[in-house]
Every structure is written in structure tokens, then in C-alpha cells.
Amino acid sequence: MLETLRLDGRVAVVTGASRGLGRAMALALAEAGADLALAGRSKPDLEETAHQVERLGRRALVVPTDVRVLAEVEALVARALADLGRLDILVNNSGVAHVAPLAEMPPQEWERMLDTNLTGVFNGCRAAAPHFLAAKRGKVINIASVMAAVGLSGYTSYAATKGGVVAFTRALAVEWARRNVQVNAIAPGWFLTEMNAHAFADESLRERLLRDVPMRRTGQAEEIGPLVVYLASPASDFMTGQTIYLDGGHSAA
Numbered sequence: 001m002l003e004t005l006r007l008d009g010r011v012a013v014v015t016g017a018s019r020g021l022g023r024a025m026a027l028a029l030a031e032a033g034a035d036l037a038l039a040g041r042s043k044p045d046l047e048e049t050a051h052q053v054e055r056l057g058r059r060a061l062v063v064p065t066d067v068r069v070l071a072e073v074e075a076l077v078a079r080a081l082a083d084l085g086r087l088d089i090l091v092n093n094s095g096v097a098h099v100a101p102l103a104e105m106p107p108q109e110w111e112r113m114l115d116t117n118l119t120g121v122f123n124g125c126r127a128a129a130p131h132f133l134a135a136k137r138g139k140v141i142n143i144a145s146v147m148a149a150v151g152l153s154g155y156t157s158y159a160a161t162k163g164g165v166v167a168f169t170r171a172l173a174v175e176w177a178r179r180n181v182q183v184n185a186i187a188p189g190w191f192l193t194e195m196n197a198h199a200f201a202d203e204s205l206r207e208r209l210l211r212d213v214p215m216r217r218t219g220q221a222e223e224i225g226p227l228v229v230y231l232a233s234p235a236s237d238f239m240t241g242q243t244i245y246l247d248g249g250h251s252a253a
């Protein structure tokens with residue numbers, strides 16, 4: 001059974017692979033046997049992820065990419081196919097958050113979140129579509145958020161983008177179900193990364209945020225690894241259209 005979780009000889013594209021959950025997922029996929037195309041804007045940080053992938057014995061391709069721009073994401077897919085020879089797995093992980101009450105939310109921050117978190121997912125799937133449909137196989141893993149399922153002050157715009165990711169995932173899964181391309185999402189709860197380090201550095205805010213989490217702790221980046229490997233592997237071939245909450249019980253409470 002464990003053999004169905006192996007990814008030897010597969011190629012994965014991971015966006016937002018320069019740090020945080022994206023780097024953790026890239027390393028987990030590499031450990032399972034996949035070669036990686038690493039996307040994001042910060043080249044030095046992508047190179048650090050690439051070194052870590054190579055230390056695991058896999059190939060890593062660094063492709064600086066802004067996921068808001070379809071032409072750049074198309075170029076990323078083309079580079080993965082040309083340099084790594086194939087494409088089996090797409091992880092649309094790039095994301096940004098700006099926390100503010102709606103009445104103070106700068107419209108340009110709403111646009112930045114929409115463009116990165118939701119259009120970025122569209123661009124990834126749109127760019128990989130011709131390849132996955134021609135190959136008659138593929139795995140798409142979109143990164144949503146627990147904020148798609150629960151409300152929290154300051155998170156209106158971010159939550160809307162992530163709710164969009166969940167709906168997009170469900171509809172695309174149905175569209176591609178008979179094309180043998182599985183489309184699922186992971187909805188993380190609170191993980192301590194650069195995205196929310198500021199909030200969790202404030203002791204009283206940390207305590208307030210963890211009150212919503214039955215386990216009363218944040219996730220460790222490595223804890224997302226086994227789930228992304230499962231969704232990227234043949235072990236999950238009968239699963240599509242799902243959003244799996246990895247959140248210490250946050251969405252269940």
C-alpha cells in the first residue's frame with residue numbers, strides 16, 4: 001500500500017516554493033521521489049529551496065514567476081516540461097494576506113489578494129490544462145484556508161479569495177473528472193510562517209487566535225507534507241473536488 005504514495009519519476013510544479021508551506025510541500029514531494037519546478041518571485045529563496053531538494057537527491061528547477069501574470073505561469077509550465085521532461089503535479093500555493101477591517105481595507109490590497117490567491121490558482125490551472133488534458137492524467141492541489149469556512153474580523157477579503165479557491169476546485173474537479181485529472185484543495189489552519197509571524201509574536205493576539213483552535217496550537221510546516229504527498233500520488237486517485245482542512249480542529253469547532 002505504501003508504494004502507492006511514491007512519486008518516483010514524477011515532476012511537480014510548486015508555486016510559492018520560496019518559503020513557508022510551499023517550501024515544506026516541495027521538500028515532502030521530493031522526499032517521496034518527485035523532481036521539482038520551484039516558482040515564486042524571490043530567486044535567492046527559491047535557490048535555497050532548490051539546494052534542500054537537491055540534498056534529498058532530486059532535481060530542482062528555479063523559475064522566478066509572478067503567479068498574477070498568466071504569461072509567466074505559462075512560461076513556468078513550459079520550462080518544467082522542457083527541462084524536467086514531464087509534468088504530473090501542480091501545487092498552487094502562492095498567497096498573500098492583508099489583515100484590516102473592511103472599512104479601512106485599501107482597495108489595492110483587495111486586488112492584490114484576489115490577483116495572487118485566486119487569479120494565481122486560475123493561472124496555474126489554465127497554464128497546465130493543455131498538458132494535463134493531452135496527457136490524460138494529472139494532479140492539482142490548490143491551497144485554500146480555514147478562513148474559507150470560518151469568519152474572523154479583518155479577514156473579509158482574504159476569506160473571499162480562499163472561498164473562491166474552494167469553489168473553483170470543486171467545479172474544475174467535476175469538469176476534469178472523466179479526463180483523469182484530480183483536483184483537490186488543502187485548507188490549512190494557523191501555521192506559523194512569515195505570513196502571520198507578526199500576529200503570533202503578540203502574546204495576547206496569539207492567545208485570542210488559538211482560542212478558536214481546539215488543539216490550542218499552530219501547525220508545524222512539516223505537518224502539511226504527508227497530505228500533499230497523498231493528494232499528489234496514486235493513493236488519492238478516487239478523490240477529487242475535496243477540500244481537506246488541516247487545522248487542529250478549527251473548522252470543526
Ligand SMILES: NC(=O)c1ccc[n+]([C@@H]2O[C@H](COP(=O)([O-])OP(=O)(O)OC[C@H]3O[C@@H](n4cnc5c(N)ncnc54)[C@H](OP(=O)(O)O)[C@@H]3O)[C@@H](O)[C@H]2O)c1
Nearest residue numbers: 016018020021040041042066067094095145190191193195
Ligand atoms: N500560514 C498559515 O497560517 C496559512 C493558513 C491558511 C492558508 N495559508 C496559505 O498557504 C499558502 C502559503 O502561505 P505561507 O503561510 O507559507 O506564507 P508565506 O511564508 O508568506 O509564503 C507565501 C509564498 O507565496 C509566494 N508569493 C506571494 N506572492 C506571489 C506572487 N505574486 N507570485 C508568486 N509567488 C508569490 C511567496 O513567494 P515570493 O514572495 O518569493 O514571491 C511565498 O513563497 C498561502 O496561499 C496562504 O494563503 C497559510
